[in-house]
Amino acid sequence: MKRRAGLGGSMRSVVGFLSQRGLHGDPLLTQDFQRRRLRGCRNLYKKDLLGHFGCVNAIEFSNNGGQWLVSGGDDRRVLLWHMEQAIHSRVKPIQLKGEHHSNIFCLAFNSGNTKVFSGGNDEQVILHDVESSETLDVFAHEDAVYGLSVSPVNDNIFASSSDDGRVLIWDIRESPHGEPFCLANYPSAFHSVMFNPVEPRLLATANSKEGVGLWDIRKPQSSLLRYGGNLSLQSAMSVRFNSNGTQLLALRRRLPPVLYDIHSRLPVFQFDNQGYFNSCTMKSCCFAGDRDQYILSGSDDFNLYMWRIPADPEAGGIGRVVNGAFMVLKGHRSIVNQVRFNPHTYMICSSGVEKIIKIWSPYKQPGCTGDLDGRIEDDSRCLYTHEEYISLVLNSGSGLSHDYANQSVQEDPRMMAFFDSLVRREIEGWSSDSDSDLSESTILQLHAGVSERSGYTDSESSASLPAQAGQHLHRRRQLRLSADQSG
Numbered sequence: 001m002k003r004r005a006g007l008g009g010s011m012r013s014v015v016g017f018l019s020q021r022g023l024h025g026d027p028l029l030t031q032d033f034q035r036r037r038l039r040g041c042r043n044l045y046k047k048d049l050l051g052h053f054g055c056v057n058a059i060e061f062s063n064n065g066g067q068w069l070v071s072g073g074d075d076r077r078v079l080l081w082h083m084e085q086a087i088h089s090r091v092k093p094i095q096l097k098g099e100h101h102s103n104i105f106c107l108a109f110n111s112g113n114t115k116v117f118s119g120g121n122d123e124q125v126i127l128h129d130v131e132s133s134e135t136l137d138v139f140a141h142e143d144a145v146y147g148l149s150v151s152p153v154n155d156n157i158f159a160s161s162s163d164d165g166r167v168l169i170w171d172i173r174e175s176p177h178g179e180p181f182c183l184a185n186y187p188s189a190f191h192s193v194m195f196n197p198v199e200p201r202l203l204a205t206a207n208s209k210e211g212v213g214l215w216d217i218r219k220p221q222s223s224l225l226r227y228g229g230n231l232s233l234q235s236a237m238s239v240r241f242n243s244n245g246t247q248l249l250a251l252r253r254r255l256p257p258v259l260y261d262i263h264s265r266l267p268v269f270q271f272d273n274q275g276y277f278n279s280c281t282m283k284s285c286c287f288a289g290d291r292d293q294y295i296l297s298g299s300d301d302f303n304l305y306m307w308r309i310p311a312d313p314e315a316g317g318i319g320r321v322v323n324g325a326f327m328v329l330k331g332h333r334s335i336v337n338q339v340r341f342n343p344h345t346y347m348i349c350s351s352g353v354e355k356i357i358k359i360w361s362p363y364k365q366p367g368c369t370g371d372l373d374g375r376i377e378d379d380s381r382c383l384y385t386h387e388e389y390i391s392l393v394l395n396s397g398s399g400l401s402h403d404y405a406n407q408s409v410q411e412d413p414r415m416m417a418f419f420d421s422l423v424r425r426e427i428e429g430w431s432s433d434s435d436s437d438l439s440e441s442t443i444l445q446l447h448a449g450v451s452e453r454s455g456y457t458d459s460e461s462s463a464s465l466p467a468q469a470g471q472h473l474h475r476r477r478q479l480r481l482s483a484d485q486s487g
Contacts, residue, residue: 072104119145298336
């Protein structure tokens, strides 16, 4: 494809204009303009990218400008989007030739954007060549691969985190059949891993039972630091360094996002908002802004939340809890799991249960909807009722299969109803040993083809949508947040 090496040509979109400014203009002037633009917004313009046939479980911007976006999901395909062309709907995304045999969970670019790594439920990492779309290599694992990170100083080195409880360090110059370096080995799954962008000997991890940890590649098998105070043994699902490697942002189940200084186990801030909840699915988080002054996370209530990190380190009171999001982005029609920010164009991409990738921007794009003031109402939908769920899923006789032969990018009511059932289960407090049709065994049976990473099925219950959640649940979470701050 002619335009892979650079944007080139005429720049008719804001994305193209900003790309040119980044190359030829005053970068400080551009950054200040971007910063002021976002700070003045109460909402963002939005647009959908259509291309996947199932849930979109992983999205990543390319490095050094974010000209490309790579995505993967339940349809087992890795798609490469040229962002300016995708915004103009001029071309379809490029499908990389290497296909997984099951759900894709994680993706990563190398620093030069010449290679893409993809991992998933089929217990392997595929290395793709961006220019040719060909498969370069395959790295077999013992179990599902949940997280990937490429060394910021050596494109030949990448880390993977897996359901088998291991974090492995690989060198693509070595034989893929060789034994990789094992950094960590726990009985519980590692859901996320990331190299520190400034000190690449350091890596951060999120573990399903052991919480958030910091590791030194020179001292394997034992973490340098376990974050979380008295609640260090938490179910953690996502961890991200800021751009200068001094802070960590993490997601934990049933708790809102938390920010740590990398050298302190106690939270700097925790971020909450009435309506935000993270219980039903695996999610990721990220920093946003040119100075990492914001954080982003999706929610079970179908919204995307953005918080501003306070400049005052003493803000937040007891527990250092920042109550009240800077922006609540509405527009998704089901649970929002993934979010990434492009600091070059100030563009946000988010995805989840739906087949779409949603683009958010402080600049009006061709064919976009919404406004910057939040005055335009969104087309919301109601959760499917229990009876509708039974009719759509339980009585269909086929469960939820991964047959994407029809290659439809249209909304799948059966998949939406299934995840609505998980949300309702949280709202109404159904336990796993309930006599209802949404018992744990039923959900596990139906969900076998979806992936265990998508939904939780333990017996703990709580509410997640603001219109139906009781105030006592919000108070209960506040108590847990305060406990996390204690040493």
